[in-house]
Amino acid sequence: MSDGTDKLLEIRNLRVDFPVRGGLFTAVRDVNFSIRKGETFGLVGESGSGKTTIGRAIVRIAQASSGEILFRGRRINGRITRELDSEVVQKIQMIFQDPMASLNERAKVDYIVSEGIINLGKFKNEAERLALVEKALLEVGLLPEFASRFPHEFSGGQRQRIGIARSLIMEPELVICDEPISALDVSIRAQVLNLMSELQKSKGLTYLFIAHDLSVVRFITDRIAVINKGELVELAETEELFAHPLHPYTRALLSAIPVPDPILERKKVLIVYDPASRDYRTDKPAWTEIAAGHFARANEAEAAEYRRLLAR
Amino acid sequence: MADGKAVAAGPPAAVVAKGDAAAGADPALFTFAEFDRDAGERIGWSNYSYWRSTLHMFLRNRVALFLLVLLGTILAFTFLQPLLPNQRSPTLINIDPATGRQFRNLVPSAEYWFGTNSIGQDLWSRIWSGTRTSLLIGIIVGVVEMVLGIAFGAIWGYVRKADRVFTEVYNVLNNIPTTIVLMLLAYIMRPSFQTMVIAMCAAGWHGVARFVRNQIVIIRDREYNLASRCLGTPTHRIIMKNLLPYLVSVIMLQTALSIPGTIGWEVFLTYIGIGLPVSIPSLGNLVNEGRLIMMAPELRYQLIFPTIVVSIITISFYVLGNAFSDASDPRNHV
Amino acid sequence: MDGRKPILSVRDLVVKFDLRGRTLTAIRGASLDLLEGETLAIVGESGSGKSVFTKTFIGMLDQNGRVDSGSIEFEGADLAGYATEAEWLRVRGRKISMVFQDPMTALNPLRSIGRQIQEVVEMHRGMSGRQAELAAIELLDHVGIPDPVRRFRQFPHEFSGGMRQRVVIAIAMACKPRILICDEPTTALDVTIQAQILRLIKALQSDFGFTTIYITHDLGVVANVADRVAVMYAGQIVETGSAEDVFYDPRHPYTWALLSSLPQLGVKGKPLFSISGTPPNLFNEIKGDAFAPRNPRALRIDFELQPPMFQVSPGHQAATWLLDPRAPALEPPAAIQAMRARYPGGER
Numbered sequence: 006m007s008d009g010t011d012k013l014l015e016i017r018n019l020r021v022d023f024p025v026r027g028g029l030f031t032a033v034r035d036v037n038f039s040i041r042k043g044e045t046f047g048l049v050g051e052s053g054s055g056k057t058t059i060g061r062a063i064v065r066i067a068q069a070s071s072g073e074i075l076f077r078g079r080r081i082n083g084r085i086t087r088e089l090d091s092e093v094v095q096k097i098q099m100i101f102q103d104p105m106a107s108l109n110e111r112a113k114v115d116y117i118v119s120e121g122i123i124n125l126g127k128f129k130n131e132a133e134r135l136a137l138v139e140k141a142l143l144e145v146g147l148l149p150e151f152a153s154r155f156p157h158e159f160s161g162g163q164r165q166r167i168g169i170a171r172s173l174i175m176e177p178e179l180v181i182c183d184e185p186i187s188a189l190d191v192s193i194r195a196q197v198l199n200l201m202s203e204l205q206k207s208k209g210l211t212y213l214f215i216a217h218d219l220s221v222v223r224f225i226t227d228r229i230a231v232i233n234k235g236e237l238v239e240l241a242e243t244e245e246l247f248a249h250p251l252h253p254y255t256r257a258l259l260s261a262i263p264v265p266d267p268i269l270e271r272k273k274v275l276i277v278y279d280p281a282s283r284d285y286r287t288d289k290p291a292w293t294e295i296a297a298g299h300f301a302r303a304n305e306a307e308a309a310e311y312r313r314l315l316a317r
Numbered sequence: 318m319a320d321g322k323a324v325a326a327g328p329p330a331a332v333v334a335k336g337d338a339a340a341g342a343d344p345a346l347f348t349f350a351e352f353d354r355d356a357g358e359r360i361g362w363s364n365y366s367y368w369r370s371t372l373h374m375f376l377r378n379r380v381a382l383f384l385l386v387l388l389g390t391i392l393a394f395t396f397l398q399p400l401l402p403n404q405r406s407p408t409l410i411n412i413d414p415a416t417g418r419q420f421r422n423l424v425p426s427a428e429y430w431f432g433t434n435s436i437g438q439d440l441w442s443r444i445w446s447g448t449r450t451s452l453l454i455g456i457i458v459g460v461v462e463m464v465l466g467i468a469f470g471a472i473w474g475y476v477r478k479a480d481r482v483f484t485e486v487y488n489v490l491n492n493i494p495t496t497i498v499l500m501l502l503a504y505i506m507r508p509s510f511q512t513m514v515i516a517m518c519a520a521g522w523h524g525v526a527r528f529v530r531n532q533i534v535i536i537r538d539r540e541y542n543l544a545s546r547c548l549g550t551p552t553h554r555i556i557m558k559n560l561l562p563y564l565v566s567v568i569m570l571q572t573a574l575s576i577p578g579t580i581g582w583e584v585f586l587t588y589i590g591i592g593l594p595v596s597i598p599s600l601g602n603l604v605n606e607g608r609l610i611m612m613a614p615e616l617r618y619q620l621i622f623p624t625i626v627v628s629i630i631t632i633s634f635y636v637l638g639n640a641f642s643d644a645s646d647p648r649n650h651v
Numbered sequence: 652m653d654g655r656k657p658i659l660s661v662r663d664l665v666v667k668f669d670l671r672g673r674t675l676t677a678i679r680g681a682s683l684d685l686l687e688g689e690t691l692a693i694v695g696e697s698g699s700g701k702s703v704f705t706k707t708f709i710g711m712l713d714q715n716g717r718v719d720s721g722s723i724e725f726e727g728a729d730l731a732g733y734a735t736e737a738e739w740l741r742v743r744g745r746k747i748s749m750v751f752q753d754p755m756t757a758l759n760p761l762r763s764i765g766r767q768i769q770e771v772v773e774m775h776r777g778m779s780g781r782q783a784e785l786a787a788i789e790l791l792d793h794v795g796i797p798d799p800v801r802r803f804r805q806f807p808h809e810f811s812g813g814m815r816q817r818v819v820i821a822i823a824m825a826c827k828p829r830i831l832i833c834d835e836p837t838t839a840l841d842v843t844i845q846a847q848i849l850r851l852i853k854a855l856q857s858d859f860g861f862t863t864i865y866i867t868h869d870l871g872v873v874a875n876v877a878d879r880v881a882v883m884y885a886g887q888i889v890e891t892g893s894a895e896d897v898f899y900d901p902r903h904p905y906t907w908a909l910l911s912s913l914p915q916l917g918v919k920g921k922p923l924f925s926i927s928g929t930p931p932n933l934f935n936e937i938k939g940d941a942f943a944p945r946n947p948r949a950l951r952i953d954f955e956l957q958p959p960m961f962q963v964s965p966g967h968q969a970a971t972w973l974l975d976p977r978a979p980a981l982e983p984p985a986a987i988q989a990m991r992a993r994y995p996g997g998e999r
Contacts (some may be wrong), residue, residue: 098547101544109541112558
């Protein structure tokens with residue numbers, strides 16, 4: 006891997022707060038990572054960990070309270086120019102979790118897929134728009150005749166592909182995939198995963214793949230960041246993370262993944278993560294690079310311990 | 318227990334149930350069939366259209382269809398009735414040519430189908446005239462309230478920054494009792510048809526706006542709206558394309574229910590004496606007149622006839638509103 | 652198979668639903684034996700009928716649904732013939748309990764969880780007052796709720812999702828059922844919590860000695876819990892066998908497809924095995940093998956005749972014409988062969 010000169014997206018000290026009754030709830034704090042051009046970056050955490058919030062902050066549905074989000078080196082959070090805004094809309098797209106909820110039921114597929122290019126005025130005439138819609142539908146394996154139908158006529162997998170077509174038509178560089186397959190039936194998941202890999206190859210896309218299921222993430226990602234309660238706890242290349250998990254939370258998560266193999270499952274030892282087990286009173290934890298490209302949230306003592314583990 | 322070998326061995330076939338169902342089957346059937354990948358995609362083929370399905374579902378509701386025809390007929394008849402031969406003016410005081418006295422309180426007869434009122438006016442023509450006036454007030458007010466309510470309610474609900482301001486304005490408006498608004502306006506302007514319409518719209522639009530606002534708040538953060546925001550869709554188009562189409566059924570229901578409500582208000586205002594002038598027959602006026610002489614059993618027809626019309630209108634709009642609301646919900650479109 | 656007696660026997664069950672003048676056949680002739688003390692997992696996609704199937708065991712079909720034919724034998728009675736609520740109350744919650752995906756549907760948000768458990772204890776165990784309260788607290792402790800005396804007074808919203816599911820399990824345990832049906836009990840939970848709940852149910856099973864049915868779409872969960880597996884597709888059971896049979900030596904093309912489309916078994920950088928199309932519409936009559944239209948290697952007969960259950964080995968059955976002696980030999984997909992290779996033969 007190269008040394009970070011090809012960073013497509015960089016997140017620095019990101020913090021996102023939400024107003025709640027009687028104060029602020031900090032959904033995400035002190036988050037740092039960058040995504041390289043062309044890779045699939047996994048962001049894994051449990052519900053309420055803040056992983057979706059990070060994705061939403063990047064597409065600016067959620068407001069960053071502090072910190073910076075840089076896209077191709079330019080800051081895209083906070084106040085930005087109109088030109089940069091429409092560039093970001095075009096270049097960063099999102100695929101949503103629930104295909105049953107993420108399509109406008111009262112609009113035809115034609116409108117849903119071309120919504121983005123209508124907004125940006127990316128076509129000269131109606132014929133060109135129709136041609137673009139047809140191309141996008143074909144690219145995701147749907148028939149062009151589907152354009153005149155309404156979403157409720159389609160199955161979950163087809164609906165998710167409509168959602169992908171709507172992002173693709175914008176010719177994005179970075180696609181935020183927020184649990185794109187977790188709401189789908191098991192037999193449909195492979196279709197969508199295969200489609201996403203194909204598109205990545207043919208179009209040179211970069212993915213931020215947000216998920217709770219480490220086993221899926223392992224299959225599709227190059228690097229993984231694990232997030233717990235709004236903070237990143239560990240980041241490494243995928244196989245490195247699975248081979249040498251350092252942070253106790255990562256280990257608990259890895260031990261809990263169900264594997265479709267009865268014999269392995271029966272032998273499995275479950276690790277339970279207890280945040281209270283660690284003493285942070287004097288020695289505060291920080292985001293530390295333990296080995297090249299392998300980060301963990303650790304204090305001095307833990308970092309030393311982790312380095313010893315890796316050296317073995 | 319199967320041994321390890323069975324795992325690697327070929328298919329050991331012993332038919333368990335149902336005997337040898339395919340004993341006589343053609344061996345050629347045991348060959349691979351051709352596979353068409355696209356066949357699996359071609360599901361749910363249909364010419365679905367939202368409005369056509371809505372209409373279709375609505376037409377399947379016989380009761381609603383009947384009431385729709387009934388209401389339509391009533392409304393058409395209120396306009397046709399004065400054009401029919403031998404109709405009396407609703408405001409004409411009929412005088413007995415023999416005695417020179419008014420035909421007061423005549424019970425229904427072949428001459429006066431619904432009888433006459435206490436000053437000798439023909440109740441038949443008064444009821445149709447009154448129904449025309451009241452229905453028009455109801456429909457105009459319903460439509461104006463709906464348009465204003467949607468326009469303000471949509472912005473109020475979707476544009477977060479506007480929420481505070483709109484809520485404050487609403488609280489002020491809502492805290493003025495409707496009766497006072499109506500009374501003031503009726504007092505400032507002269508009692509007339511226009512006054513009634515303006516007064517009722519002024520009193521009711523913000524309620525509709527709030528209703529629309531609440532509905533929009535419920536759906537504005539659904540994923541499909543977030544998706545539209547990611548695609549850079551401007552606010553006005555999100556409202557027009559994403560939000561309002563979802564609210565068609567509830568808004569129509571609300572409007573359908575508000576029409577008899579408005580007629581009810583008209584009756585009430587006339588009752589407290591600030592409604593339409595006595596010279597314009599309306600259902601309010603008629604009910605009020607009928608109520609005054611309600612205690613005389615032989616004169617009750619003067620209350621019963623207008624009440625029947627009010628009831629038919631109220632029930633019809635209620636049933637129609639619900640039927641349309643059901644029909645326009647795509648979950649009910651099979 | 653070790654000669655254990657079936658505790659519940661389902662034969663040729665057909666369940667139909669009436670929806671706006673049309674009839675949907677949700678279960679199309681399913682037969683199954685549940686063995687005393689085992690954990691059986693029923694696997695299938697949404698719409699396969701796995702939930703409906705088990706709901707017929709406790710008389711909880713929706714209003715428009717009915718058992719059309721077939722029998723469900725339990726303790727000498729045929730549950731399929733039960734018509735009245737009074738009959739069902741003898742079984743539901745007493746002999747057969749159910750745990751649902753969303754614990755909130757089973758809990759009353761306005762009553763303390765202690766009262767809710769106590770109520771069930773009073774109803775089913777004939778205890779009262781203080782005695783029932785103590786039994787309820789003991790149950791809370793048994794399902795791993797820390798500080799049960801204090802928790803007893805709290806309301807459902809004060810519990811996390813995992814804790815709520817524990818409470819629901821405690822309620823299900825209150826009447827010491829013979830069969831516990833868990834309908835996607837962990838789908839709404841995080842993986843770490845899921846693992847704990849699965850472990851809890853296993854522990855309770857060895858303490859109380861009940862028989863468990865899991866309904867799930869997650870093959871990882873199946874591998875974790877199941878002694879035996881039944882695979883459902885389009886309202887039918889297409890394959891049953893021990894967990895080892897089904898994971899290491901599956902025979903039905905649908906089971907192959909389901910297993911080999913799992914990312915866990917995929918090879919990184921290569922496309923996953925994928926199943927095209929969608930499950931059939933159960934409003935329509937299905938001819939032959941329901942999976943045939945999605946199966947690239949379907950036989951011609953699959954489109955003509957419904958395959959019977961073929962016995963692969965004792966306790967392992969699959970409904971596919973591939974097992975007929977006349978059928979051509981067909982190697983399973985690569986991922987399945989890799990699974991076979993991983994199977995340490997003989998060590999069962």
